[in-house]
Amino acid sequence: MIKNEDAKNSVVIIGAGVAGCIAALALCDSYKVTLIDKSASPEERIGECLAPAARRILKQLNLLTEFESRLETDIALPHHLPNAGMQISWGQEALHIADNLNNPDGFGWRLDRKRFELFLREKAQQRGVECIWPAKLINSQYKENSWHITLINSDLNEDQEVTIVCPFVIDATGRQAHFAKKYTDRQQSDRLISCWATLDDNSENKLGNIHSTNNGWWYSAPLPNQRRVLAFQTDSDLMPKGLHRDPAYFIKYAQQHSSLAKLLNDNQKTLNLQGIVSANSTRLNNFSGQQWAALGDAAISFDPLSSQGIFNAMANAMQLALLLKKSNILKIIDNDIQQHFNKTYQQQIEQIWRHYLHHQHFFYNQEQRWSKMPFWQRRHQYKA
16 A cells, blocks of 8 residues: 655646546545646537536535626627527437426536536636646556656646656546556447527527437537537438538538528528537447546547537536545555456446436337438347
């Protein structure tokens, strides 16, 4: 058993997205935390739905009051919108509405994702988290019972190599898992990708929209500042050629469906085609190892149909923080403690993964109109 009292940092978190920031905020009351990110500011990205249950996590971290107060600073152009629910055409042509009216946690939000991540970064800095960005991970090595994390820090327009010594590393770098991929393999369950765009939205209808098609499905939802996201999900080998590069083709492809055509009627010229991003279900073989753990999308990533990506990242961060505190693994290097931690964390994330796959299979099987088409065949063949 070795005490790690001489380590310069208790825990280093690589990735200052939602998962990394929530982990930092959950740990900084007990440990010295260093938070690292490759970008000086959060990037624009798809993924704006925050489940109502996230309210409990924000409250637990003493963030909810300030978060909600910021929503009232500009009523005309709010930072985030209430998530009233979805209009869904799935399994049948007719639309039905799934709303949050009866949810005990309220509506939830449709976020300005970049603004939300900036808010979390700001709170981490205010609470004493050492924040280093922009900084790129170039090497990691475990020796003498500590991790040696080597970065290129580009602060003040000067590239400087920095090595941080710490007893524990958390990988919160998203699907790329920049740290963990060196120490474990990654599996993918499908080839889903998303071609997405944003456009102006002057409609009074602020519900989201999900519309299944013969080779994938469309998603649309309002964003703050009178904008809307519009995205087509299909497998990489089924994506219409050039759809992600030609706005006119993207618009024409969406207009085949009446519910989407209405959204585009007066706003075609405002459409900004963003390109393609990965949207498939992936997981690491091992979610933790020798004094490290992966978190959020770095550990498991969900099909956007679940609308649970951001909430899972937050809940996973809280779960990992609690386990770290209970195990005392940041302060004592002991093989039995390490094995117990790894076994417990593996079981926790495996349970979430199995639950997710079961529900994914259930919902895709609700659509049987195109069961002979490749996109749907692949999803109907899955056995939980």
